[in-house]
Each structure stands twice: as structure tokens, then as C-alpha cells.
Amino acid sequence: MSIKISSLLKKSTTAIFISILLGFLVGGIILALSGFNPIQSYGELFKGVFSKPRYIVQTIIIATPVILTGISVAFAFKTGLFNIGAEGQFMMGAIAASFIGYKIDLPPIIHPIACLLGAMIFAGLYAVFVGWLKAKFGIHEVITSIMLNWIALYFNNYYVTLPSLKKPNSEGVYEVLDSARINILYNVKANQENILAFRDKIAELKGNVPIVNGVEKPTLFMKLLDTVQDIVFRTDINYGIFIAVAVAIIVGFILNKTTLGYSLKGVGINKYAAEAAGINVKKQIIMSMLISGAIAGLAGGIYITGMSPNRIITLSLHENYGFNGLSVALIANNNPIACIFSGLLFGALKYGGNAMQSQLGVPTEIINIVIGTIIFFIGMRLIFTIIADKLEKGENSNE
Amino acid sequence: MSDIAVEMKGIHKYFGKFCALQNVDLTVESGTIHSILGENGAGKSTLMSILYGLYKPEKGEIFINGKKAKIENPSDAIKLGIGMVHQHFMLVENLTVTENIILGAEITNKFGIIDMKRATKAIKELSEKYGLYVDPYAKIEDISVGMQQRVEILKTLYRGADILILDEPTAVLTPQEILELIDIMKRLINDGKTIIIITHKLKEIKQSAKYCTVIRRGKLIDRVVVDDLSEEELASKMVGRKVNLHIDKTKADPKDVIFSIENLVVKDFRGLEKLKGLNLEIKRGEIYGVAGVDGNGQKELIEAITCLSKASKGKIKINNKEIQNTTPKNVLESGISTIHEDRHKRGLILDFSVELNSILESFNKPQFSKKSILNFEAINNFAKSLIEKFDIRPDNCEKTPIRALSGGNQQKLIIAREVFNDPDLLIAVQPTRGLDIGAIEFVHKTLVEERDKGKAILLVSLELDEIMDVSDTIGVIYDGTIVKTLQNDENVTEEKLGFWMAGGEN
Ligand SMILES: Nc1ncnc2c1ncn2[C@@H]1O[C@H](COP(=O)(O)OP(=O)(O)OP(=O)(O)O)[C@@H](O)[C@H]1O
Ligand SMILES: [Mg+2]
Numbered sequence: 001m002s003i004k005i006s007s008l009l010k011k012s013t014t015a016i017f018i019s020i021l022l023g024f025l026v027g028g029i030i031l032a033l034s035g036f037n038p039i040q041s042y043g044e045l046f047k048g049v050f051s052k053p054r055y056i057v058q059t060i061i062i063a064t065p066v067i068l069t070g071i072s073v074a075f076a077f078k079t080g081l082f083n084i085g086a087e088g089q090f091m092m093g094a095i096a097a098s099f100i101g102y103k104i105d106l107p108p109i110i111h112p113i114a115c116l117l118g119a120m121i122f123a124g125l126y127a128v129f130v131g132w133l134k135a136k137f138g139i140h141e142v143i144t145s146i147m148l149n150w151i152a153l154y155f156n157n158y159y160v161t162l163p164s165l166k167k168p169n170s171e172g173v174y175e176v177l178d179s180a181r182i183n184i185l186y187n188v189k190a191n192q193e194n195i196l197a198f199r200d201k202i203a204e205l206k207g208n209v210p211i212v213n214g215v216e217k218p219t220l221f222m223k224l225l226d227t228v229q230d231i232v233f234r235t236d237i238n239y240g241i242f243i244a245v246a247v248a249i250i251v252g253f254i255l256n257k258t259t260l261g262y263s264l265k266g267v268g269i270n271k272y273a274a275e276a277a278g279i280n281v282k283k284q285i286i287m288s289m290l291i292s293g294a295i296a297g298l299a300g301g302i303y304i305t306g307m308s309p310n311r312i313i314t315l316s317l318h319e320n321y322g323f324n325g326l327s328v329a330l331i332a333n334n335n336p337i338a339c340i341f342s343g344l345l346f347g348a349l350k351y352g353g354n355a356m357q358s359q360l361g362v363p364t365e366i367i368n369i370v371i372g373t374i375i376f377f378i379g380m381r382l383i384f385t386i387i388a389d390k391l392e393k394g395e396n397s398n399e
Numbered sequence: 400m401s402d403i404a405v406e407m408k409g410i411h412k413y414f415g416k417f418c419a420l421q422n423v424d425l426t427v428e429s430g431t432i433h434s435i436l437g438e439n440g441a442g443k444s445t446l447m448s449i450l451y452g453l454y455k456p457e458k459g460e461i462f463i464n465g466k467k468a469k470i471e472n473p474s475d476a477i478k479l480g481i482g483m484v485h486q487h488f489m490l491v492e493n494l495t496v497t498e499n500i501i502l503g504a505e506i507t508n509k510f511g512i513i514d515m516k517r518a519t520k521a522i523k524e525l526s527e528k529y530g531l532y533v534d535p536y537a538k539i540e541d542i543s544v545g546m547q548q549r550v551e552i553l554k555t556l557y558r559g560a561d562i563l564i565l566d567e568p569t570a571v572l573t574p575q576e577i578l579e580l581i582d583i584m585k586r587l588i589n590d591g592k593t594i595i596i597i598t599h600k601l602k603e604i605k606q607s608a609k610y611c612t613v614i615r616r617g618k619l620i621d622r623v624v625v626d627d628l629s630e631e632e633l634a635s636k637m638v639g640r641k642v643n644l645h646i647d648k649t650k651a652d653p654k655d656v657i658f659s660i661e662n663l664v665v666k667d668f669r670g671l672e673k674l675k676g677l678n679l680e681i682k683r684g685e686i687y688g689v690a691g692v693d694g695n696g697q698k699e700l701i702e703a704i705t706c707l708s709k710a711s712k713g714k715i716k717i718n719n720k721e722i723q724n725t726t727p728k729n730v731l732e733s734g735i736s737t738i739h740e741d742r743h744k745r746g747l748i749l750d751f752s753v754e755l756n757s758i759l760e761s762f763n764k765p766q767f768s769k770k771s772i773l774n775f776e777a778i779n780n781f782a783k784s785l786i787e788k789f790d791i792r793p794d795n796c797e798k799t800p801i802r803a804l805s806g807g808n809q810q811k812l813i814i815a816r817e818v819f820n821d822p823d824l825l826i827a828v829q830p831t832r833g834l835d836i837g838a839i840e841f842v843h844k845t846l847v848e849e850r851d852k853g854k855a856i857l858l859v860s861l862e863l864d865e866i867m868d869v870s871d872t873i874g875v876i877y878d879g880t881i882v883k884t885l886q887n888d889e890n891v892t893e894e895k896l897g898f899w900m901a902g903g904e905n
Binding site for chain 1: 732745747762
């Protein structure tokens with residue numbers, strides 16, 4: 001029996017789930033210590049995420065950028081690089097998307113594609129610089145990318161002061177044009193006229209709400225229509241999540257099924273053997289940073305074209321989309337597909353945490369403690385293996 | 400009886416379903432050198448890891464000095480006076496010798512600060528007592544492999560070990576260093592220590608050990624008194640069939656010169672010349688053996704040929720095409736394949752499976768990938784064919800990480816891969832390091848077979864026996880040049896070679 005438990009304990013997925021549980025447990029203790037009822041608080045958190053379809057959509061929207069930065073970090077990690085620069089690459093991607101989205105006039109569909117591609121290229125090249133410094137001079141990527149994160153931050157703050165871009169009386173530049181947005185059904189909320197037309201349309205489809213015993217009893221279809229209207233008008237619902245899922249699948253495919261992934265991983269694990277086998281190590285390091293940076297940049301692009309306020313504003317400090325990607329990747333054990341789920345968990349905690357705060361006054365820091373604890377235990381995964389070994393040994397000496 | 404230092408009884412060990420050890424006993428008298436002999440993958444390291452508390456056996460008992468012992472982890476083993484020097488060293492490269500030795504067992508002064516003076520003194524005393532010469536202040540990365548090993552031995556003695564386990568200590572040593580090690584071991588047993596040594600070199604067993612325990616495929620075969628058996632008898636006990644300690648081969652039939660090096664100069668990072676105008680020529684159908692004492696330019700020669708480092712001057716030609724200072728890829732594509740000396744560093748990606756390692760150089764070929772997509776079925780079949788043809792064990796190991804294979808089986812995979820490349824020139828650097836007799840026989844046979852197919856072979860080895868056994872032509876390398884080239888016939892003796900290797904004139 002305990003043999004089974006111990007072999008289960010050694011699986012990294014189990015360790016991750018236990019870590020998540022422990023994270024909530026520790027968070028619960030801290031909630032109790034600070035005078036909140038943990039069950040009630042977590043109840044609010046849960047309700048804040050799941051009680052309405054709109055909340056679920058909102059969670060997904062919030063999760064989308066961190067899923068992508070998580071994939072960016074995970075990809076780099078699998079190829080032996082620690083891309084702590086996802087933060088800066090995210091900002092560069094956002095800047096590129098904002099510029100193309102506002103300055104260049106393109107037809108719909110083409111325009112958002114141009115924004116996202118521009119974001120990927122710009123951020124990818126920004127990351128290539130890190131790869132190049134590592135390949136050419138052997139400078140560790142963590143050092144250079146931390147420096148580049150600051151450069152990106154100040155570039156961001158400089159960018160928003162540029163005369164032809166700055167929106168008067170605001171801390172930022174102009175929003176991207178309507179044609180550049182990736183929101184679902186964006187045209188219906190583009191102007192007052194369309195909004196009214198859409199509302200009319202919904203009302204027409206709905207017809208009259210039947211009244212039973214003096215109470216309104218809307219049919220299921222009617223409720224559905226209400227939900228649609230709710231989501232369209234009250235969230236930034238966008239295509240980003242589909243892109244993120246596609247990227248996760250593509251990255252997983254590249255890593256596991258292609259020659260590119262094979263050589264990238266080879267270089268990451270043992271560059272000396274890869275070099276002797278004729279793989280161009282320097283090229284692969286640069287390539288890996290290019291891809292990783294492009295994914296982080298894509299996150300920035302989706303943020304600008306899909307989420308309010310759809311523009312760059314002055315940043316007082318890092319926005320943390322990139323750094324949160326590190327957490328997401330860690331929770332996902334650097335598996336790109338798993339990044340989707342850990343990103344959603346991350347989004348749910350952040351979004352549900354707000355509900356906890358607004359309903360009960362629980363400080364959102366508690367949520368950061370939960371996330372921190374999860375990562376702490378994942379980092380100490382070895383503990384579960386040790387416990388498993390202890391169990392096995394116990395089993396043996398009982399014989 | 401307290402003169403039995405170690406007794407292991409009925410040891411069973413499984414890795415998953417795979418049975419690595421089955422009912423193995425080991426009895427070691429105290430104050431003796433006891434050798435363990437067995438093929439690659441027989442389970443020698445596993446047995447010793449159990450004694451040292453690294454693995455937990457599924458069944459079996461251990462007695463140390465007559466008392467039943469419970470060894471759960473290495474610190475239990477250390478408390479019982481057991482020390483182990485692993486097959487692959489476990490030293491911190493950028494710490495000094497002293498720091499490495501005291502790591503985890505630091506002497507501190509009353510403020511809890513490490514007392515380096517006293518530590519260094521203790522180490523000096525130990526090293527003088529047993530002739531384990533080390534430089535206490537040197538960094539590990541700057542010292543020779545031989546000295547690193549002495550550091551490992553000191554580490555165990557410093558922790559008060561009375562029973563020393565040495566796992567293939569000589570595999571990485573030069574012949575001179577091996578003699579020194581045997582000397583050290585004798586001093587240790589004179590001082591009452593007990594030594595268990597794993598080695599594949601029968602000569603060393605004969606020279607040092609009193610008893611020998613033979614294991615084959617996880618089973619105990621015999622425990623013998625070394626003096627009672629000849630080297631051949633020991634070898635056949637280990638493999639389970641008669642083995643040829645010397646390879647049978649026909650006379651070489653060399654054709655045209657296919658590979659040549661002219662006036663090659665290579666400098667190290669300080670700008671000192673490590674190769675000083677080296678010349679050599681190899682013909683098709685010939686095994687050219689480079690004999691020499693370690694450090695005379697062998698490493699630089701190989702790295703220059705394979706373009707892993709730069710040549711300052713000179714030409715390297717294969718099929719009349721110059722390849723010096725190009726890329727490793729170009730070298731490969733020009734028809735040169737290399738079995739590198741350090742297989743863990745240059746030859747394998749240890750975390751990759753066996754099958755993924757088998758295509759390390761050829762994953763881009765249409766056989767294994769189309770439009771950049773890997774063809775896993777083809778890769779799997781390919782790996783299976785190599786495993787079968789080269790008898791890589793355990794069978795069906797295509798999906799196992801190659802890290803879990805024993806050293807000899809890892810090497811077999813590398814050789815299989817390089818031979819598959821069908822090169823014009825096959826370079827083999829220390830190809831039998833750490834391999835058992837049966838595997839050595841196999842490697843040598845493969846080299847001769849490739850020669851007979853008309854390939855040129857460049858063999859670099861520190862072991863004169865190997866050079867004299869296998870080569871057709873011998874080039875003696877000394878101080879960065881080939882000082883003597885000669886046909887390998889009856890007239891060649893170890894003494895003569897040794898004389899040139901030491902820089903003797905004519
Ligand atoms: N951690 C492990 N997981 C799975 N299999 C293992 C593991 N360690 C060893 N093995 C297998 O157990 C067998 C015995 O390995 P071991 O390392 O003890 O061999 P060895 O006799 O020391 O060989 P060599 O002379 O090559 O060092 C091998 O077949 C090896 O593949
Ligand atoms: Mg071994």
C-alpha cells in the first residue's frame with residue numbers, strides 16, 4: 001500500500017498538486033491568524049471566479065498573458081536558459097503592438113496580425129541580444145536580461161512622452177485603433193450606434209419574458225442571451241486565449257517532435273556533447289532566446305490589442321507579467337501545455353482574490369502568500385521524494 | 400570472527416522490474432585488498448552503493464566488523480568507518496583541495512569559523528603518512544585527474560574511514576599514476592585499513608588484491624584467491640566463456656594515404672605551444688596508434704582535428720580536403736567520426752534516452768527526420784538495431800535515459816553510432832577506458848573490422864598494451880610532435896616505446 005503511495009509521491013504531478021493544496025492550507029492558516037474565516041474567504045474567492053460565466057471569462061482574460069509568459073519561460077528553461085527577461089520582452093512587445101496599432105492604418109484582421117507579429121519580432125530581437133551576449137562572450141543570461149528589463153521599463157516611460165503618441169492630459173499614449181483590436185464581437189461595442197443595435201437585436205431575439213404566478217420566468221435561451229450580452233459588454237473578451245492554447249501546443253510540438261527542439265534541448269542539457277556532434281551551439285542559444293522572447297512579446301501584444309486600456313501608460317514599477325510567468329512556468333514544471341492550467345490557476349487566484357478583498361476586506365497579499373507557498377513547496381519537491389523513500393524503507397523493515 | 404570487516408549476505412536489488420542484484424554475498428577480510436570483478440552492468444557499483452547507503456536493497460543483511468549494521472544513508476556508512484571513492488568524482492571544481500576535503504566535516508574554532516590552519520595541517524599529516532601527495536591550496540579544476548583521486552581518498556580518510564571502497568579508481572589514471580595508486584593501497588592495508596576495489600584490469604588485480612569476488616549479470620559467480628588463478632582464468636570466470644586477451648587480426652593491407660596532418664601548431668590559452676609542428680599520415684585500411692604519456696599533446700591533437708579548438712598553423716587534410724579551423728559539423732560531413740575520450744562530456748546527453756542519443760549526429764538525415772519533424776518509429780527501430788548488433792544491455796533499453804546504463808554499455812552505444820556514420824577516418828580516443836574484458840575485446844574487434852572494410856583508424860590510448868595489440872602503425876607523441884613512426888611488428892617492445900615516449904633519442 002505505502003509502496004503505491006510512495007511511487008505516486010515521486011511523480012512530479014502529484015508533488016505539484018500537493019504543493020497547491022499546501023499553498024491553500026498555509027494561506028488558510030494566515031487568514032485565520034489575521035482574523036478572517038478561511039472557509040468563508042476561500043468561498044468568496046471561489047464564488048468570485050465561478051459564480052457567473054462573466055467571472056470565468058474574466059479569469060481567462062487575466063490568465064492569457066501569464067500563460068504566454070509562462071510558456072516563454074518554460075521553453076527557455078527546457079533549452080537550458082533562464083529567461084528572467086520575459087518581463088522586459090513583454091514590455092517591448094506591448095510597445096511594438098501599441099505603436100503599430102495606433103500609428104499604422106491597416107484593414108481589420110490584417111491589423112491585429114501585424115500588431116502581434118510586430119510584438120513578437122520586436123521582443124524576439126530584444127531577447128536575441130541576450131542570447132548573442134551569451135553565445136559570443138559567455139555572459140550569463142540572467143545578468144543581461146535583468147539589465148534589459150530595466151532598459152525596457154525606462155524605454156516604456158520614455159515612449160509615452162513622445163509628442164505624436166502621448167494622449168493629452170493622461171499618463172499614456174493613445175489607444176490602438178479599433179481595427180487593431182482582437183476582442184470578440186468588438187464591432188458591436190465600437191460605437192454607441194452599434195451598441196444600441198446589438199441590444200435591440202438581443203431584446204428582439206428574447207421576446208417577452210413569460211410571467212408565471214406574477215414572477216418573471218425567463219427561459220434558458222433567454223438567460224443565455226443575457227449572459228452573452230453581459231460578457232460582450234462587461235469584459236474584454238478576446239481571441240487571446242485561443243492563441244495562447246495554440247502556442248502551447250506548437251511549443252510542445254517543437255520541443256518534443258522536431259529536430260529544432262531536439263537540438264535545442266541537447267544544447268541545453270549538454271552543450272559540449274552537442275558541439276561535438278556538429279550542432280551549432282551559439283546559433284541554438286540565440287534561436288532559443290528568439291523564440292522565448294517572441295512568445296513573451298506576443299503576450300504583450302495580446303495585452304495591448306485585447307485588454308483595456310489598450311495602450312501603453314507610464315509604469316512606476318515592473319508590471320510583473322513577465323515575472324509572474326516565472327511562477328506559472330514553475331507551477332507547470334516547465335511543461336508548455338501545463339502552463340495553460342497553471343496560468344488559469346494563477347489568473348483565478350488573482351481575480352478571485354479581488355472578490356475576497358471587496359467582499360470581506362481580506363488583503364490581496366494573502367493571495368500572494370498562497371502563490372508564494374505553492375512555489376516554495378514545488379521548489380522543495382525533493383521533500384516528497386524523501387518522504388517517499390522513508391515510506392519505502394519503513395515498508396521494508398516491517399517485513 | 401572480528402577479522403571479517405564486511406559481510407554482505409543475500410543482497411537483492413531491483414530497479415523497477417529489472418533485477419540488478421540477485422542473492423549476492425560478499426565477504427571481505429579486514430586488512431586485505433579485495434577486488435570485485437564483473438562485466439559492465441554486472442552490478443558492481445550497485446553493490447557498493449548499497450554498502451555505502453546510497454541504495455536500499457530489497458533484501459539482504461550487512462555486517463560490519465561482525466556486527467549487524469543498518470546502513471540507511473552515507474552518513475550511517477561513514478559512522479561505521481566506510482568511505483567510498485566513486486567511479487565519477489564528486490568534487491567541487493572551484494574550491495581548493497583543502498576545502499573539498501573538509502566539506503561537511505569542517506574543523507571550527509571557538510567562534511564557529513573554519514580553522515583552515517588546523518585543517519591543512521591534518522591533511523598534510525594524512526597525505527604524508529600514506530604518500531597521497533596533494534597541493535592543499537590548489538583548486539580542483541587546476542589539478543590532474545590523479546591528484547583529484549588522491550583528494551577523494553583523503554576525503555574518506557579524513558572522515559576516519561577504515562574500509563575504503565574504490566569504484567574503478569584506475570580507469571581514469573595514467574599507467575604511472577596506477578602504479579602510484581597500488582603503492583598507496585599497500586601502505587593503507589599495512590596500516591590496518593581494508594580496501595574493496597572495483598577494476599576491469601586483471602593486471603591490477605593480480606598486482607594488488609588477495610581475494611576476488613566475481614559477479615555476472617547480478618549473480619555471484621565465485622570468490623577466489625587471486626594467486627590461484629591466471630588472468631585468462633579470471634577473465635573467463637567473469638564473462639562466462641573463453642576470452643581472448645589479445646586480439647587476432649590479419650596483417651594490414653594499407654592503401655593510399657587518406658588523412659594527413661602537416662606541421663600542425665596548437666597553442667593553449669596562455670599562448671604556449673602544445674603542438675609544435677606535428678606531422679602524421681594515415682592510410683586506408685590501417686590502424687594508426689598514437690602512443691605517449693598523457694599531456695604530450697594528445698588532447699590538443701584531437702580537438703584540432705575535430706575543430707573543437709583552433710589550430711594556429713598547419714594543415715589537416717582528409718580526402719585532399721583541408722578541414723582545419725572549420726566546424727565540427729564540417730569535420731563530420733567530411734567523413735571523420737570520433738569516439739571522444741570523455742564520453743559523459745563529449746559523447747552523450749545523459750538525460751536523453753538511449754534512442755535519442757543514438758541519433759545525436761544524424762538527426763537531420765532524411766532517415767530520421769523529414770521537414771524537421773522527427774520520425775520516432777524510424778529512430779526507435781534504428782536504436783533497436785544498434786542495441787541488438789552491439790549487444791547493449793539491458794535489452795529493450797531504447798527508452799531508458801542513457802544515464803542509467805553502465806559505463807561499458809554507454810560506450811558501446813557511442814561506438815555503434817560512430818561506426819554507423821560510415822566514416823573514412825574513425826578516431827578512437829581511449830575507447831576502452833572503464834570497459835570490461837569482454838567489451839574491450841569487442842571494441843578492438845570492431846576497430847579491426849572497420850579497418851578491414853578499408854577505413855583509416857586513428858587510435859589514441861595511454862595504454863601501451865592496447866596500442867601494441869591493435870595498431871598497425873605506431874606514432875610516438877612527445878612534447879607536441881610525433882617523434883617516431885614505426886611499423887608494429889615483433890621488434891616493437893614496451894621498453895623501446897617507453898624510451899621514445901620519455902623523449903629518448905632514437
Ligand atoms: N538508477 C538506476 N536505475 C535503473 N537501472 C539502473 C540504475 N543504476 C544501475 N542500473 C542498472 O543496473 C545494472 C548494474 O549497474 P552497475 O552500475 O552496478 O554496473 P557496474 O557493474 O558497476 O558496471 P560498470 O563496470 O559499467 O560500471 C545495469 O544494467 C544498469 O543499467
Ligand atoms: Mg560501475
